Amino acid sequence: MWFKRKNLVTVLILCLLLYFSMRLTEFDLSKFRDFRNMIDFLAQWFPMDTSKLPGMISDSLETVGMAFLGSFIGLFFGLPISFIAAWNTSPTKPVYHLSRFALSFMRSIPEIVFGLILLTALGLGPFPAVLAIAFHNIGVLGKLISELVEASDPGPQEAMKAVGSKNWFAHLFSIVPQIWPNVLSHYFYRLEVAIRTSLVLGFIGGGGIGQRLFNDFKTFQYSSVSLDVLIIMVIVIIVDLLGSYVRNRVI
Amino acid sequence: MLELNGVSVRYPGGEQEALSDITLTLEQGEFVCILGKSGSGKSTMIRCINGLQVPTRGEVRWDGRPLSKMSEEQLRKVRRQMGMIFQHFNLIPRLSVMQNVLTGTFGYRSNLKNLIGWFNDQEKQQAKQVIEDVDLSSMADRRVERLSGGQKQRVGIARALVQQPQVMLGDEPVSSLDPGTSNHIFSLLEQMHRRRHLLTIINVHDVGLAKRYATRIVALKAGKIIFDGKPEQFTDREYLETYESQEENGKTKNR
Numbered sequence: 001m002w003f004k005r006k007n008l009v010t011v012l013i014l015c016l017l018l019y020f021s022m023r024l025t026e027f028d029l030s031k032f033r034d035f036r037n038m039i040d041f042l043a044q045w046f047p048m049d050t051s052k053l054p055g056m057i058s059d060s061l062e063t064v065g066m067a068f069l070g071s072f073i074g075l076f077f078g079l080p081i082s083f084i085a086a087w088n089t090s091p092t093k094p095v096y097h098l099s100r101f102a103l104s105f106m107r108s109i110p111e112i113v114f115g116l117i118l119l120t121a122l123g124l125g126p127f128p129a130v131l132a133i134a135f136h137n138i139g140v141l142g143k144l145i146s147e148l149v150e151a152s153d154p155g156p157q158e159a160m161k162a163v164g165s166k167n168w169f170a171h172l173f174s175i176v177p178q179i180w181p182n183v184l185s186h187y188f189y190r191l192e193v194a195i196r197t198s199l200v201l202g203f204i205g206g207g208g209i210g211q212r213l214f215n216d217f218k219t220f221q222y223s224s225v226s227l228d229v230l231i232i233m234v235i236v237i238i239v240d241l242l243g244s245y246v247r248n249r250v251i
Numbered sequence: 252m253l254e255l256n257g258v259s260v261r262y263p264g265g266e267q268e269a270l271s272d273i274t275l276t277l278e279q280g281e282f283v284c285i286l287g288k289s290g291s292g293k294s295t296m297i298r299c300i301n302g303l304q305v306p307t308r309g310e311v312r313w314d315g316r317p318l319s320k321m322s323e324e325q326l327r328k329v330r331r332q333m334g335m336i337f338q339h340f341n342l343i344p345r346l347s348v349m350q351n352v353l354t355g356t357f358g359y360r361s362n363l364k365n366l367i368g369w370f371n372d373q374e375k376q377q378a379k380q381v382i383e384d385v386d387l388s389s390m391a392d393r394r395v396e397r398l399s400g401g402q403k404q405r406v407g408i409a410r411a412l413v414q415q416p417q418v419m420l421g422d423e424p425v426s427s428l429d430p431g432t433s434n435h436i437f438s439l440l441e442q443m444h445r446r447r448h449l450l451t452i453i454n455v456h457d458v459g460l461a462k463r464y465a466t467r468i469v470a471l472k473a474g475k476i477i478f479d480g481k482p483e484q485f486t487d488r489e490y491l492e493t494y495e496s497q498e499e500n501g502k503t504k505n506r
Binding site: 153155156158159160161162163164165166167169173174177178180 | 301303323327328329330331333334335337339340341342343344345346354355357358359362365366407410414420
């Protein structure tokens with residue numbers, strides 16, 4: 001029963017897409033015959049050099065700080081904007097369209113581009129990185145939360161209106177408790193992404209463990225690189241665990 | 252006193268009027284049950300009364316003042332005099348019974364106070380009192396999603412009562428409850444109705460409940476009033492007329 005013409009066409013299109021993508025990306029597993037190079041390279045990563053650990057720790061704290069501050073500012077501004085960018089709570093149609101457009105504009109600029117622009121004004125360091133992450137996350141969280149708002153149950157809002165409370169207040173009070181656990185899980189996911197972003201921003205001079213990783217790499221100190229990578233993995237895992245812990249407590 | 256004067260509602264894109272030319276005068280102390288099939292306009296009518304639905308034609312008057320002429324602020328003041336309960340309860344999830352009941356006072360309080368969630372002793376006392384009235388004192392701190400359907404509707408009633416309303420509106424408040432619970436909810440509504448001398452207007456599908464509790468029955472069909480009178484006047488004939496389907500109508504005509 002699966003062998004319908006429609007399904008066959010779908011599979012055919014999919015195969016074509018895969019083929020062209022592989023051509024375009026020079027996807028070729030036979031290139032792995034130089035596998036030994038990679039092994040040799042990775043062998044230089046060990047044993048780890050722990051002499052610079054204190055500096056690495058303070059850099060990682062800087063990274064976590066960047067990611068937290070950036071994503072929190074994103075949530076702080078994204079949450080109210082999401083209400084005017086959701087069709088069921090937006091004050092007027094023009095405001096709705098305008099805010100939607102503003103959000104997608106903010107999302108469309110990659111953090112690294114925004115970071116590079118800000119660097120020219122603010123100089124090197126974590127501050128422009130925080131702003132870049134915040135700006136992008138207003139766009140992302142605003143959009144994601146506006147979708148939660150649109151999917152929320154209209155019943156409680158109607159009840160709040162019937163009670164005689166102001167419109168915007170009815171929206172706020174009846175929707176936020178409904179969507180709060182999902183807002184948090186989006187937020188923690190964005191925090192995790194922000195940590196990875198702040199690494200990339202470190203590459204362009206945004207500071208933190210990312211910048212250290214980049215410098216260690218460029219100066220061939222692979223025994224330090226390995227420890228940097230390990231620390232980054234640990235941070236991401238901790239944030240993930242923390243996120244699910246908080247979310248479980250809230251539900 | 253509540254007056255509906257030639258009230259009609261046509262929803263955007265709707266072929267027929269959901270409500271057409273409804274004229275009714277309802278007095279304080281009446282317990283009115285509105286009967287009718289699904290889609291007969293019962294809900295629309297209830298929602299016109301507190302301005303959640305704006306009539307396309309005609310007007311609703313509360314204490315002689317037409318809702319259509321009111322500012323948003325005045326309309327809010329009317330709404331807080333009218334408690335409303337719903338088929339799906341419409342409680343705010345993840346909040347406790349007490350918190351949900353306290354939201355009933357929102358129409359009376361400043362936005363700032365509401366935002367920070369500060370309630371004075373009098374408001375808390377009122378909330379406690381109505382929770383006791385609906386017999387939920389032991390569950391005041393429980394989250395509403397952990398309650399049964401009947402208990403949820405009692406929270407809905409308490410939220411409406413804490414408004415100190417003059418009117419109690421019910422949009423099919425027992426349609427998702429079992430018969431025993433429905434009866435319990437109705438007797439609670441009647442008790443509060445008497446104690447507070449309300450005007451109670453309830454949509455209901457269960458004719459038995461309507462005849463037992465109502466002092467007046469209004470039956471709607473295709474947006475028009477086809478019966479308005481005392482419960483004992485609502486006989487099998489009226490019942491059949493209210494609930495017979497359009498198809499059967501067609502057949503009768505063809506014969």
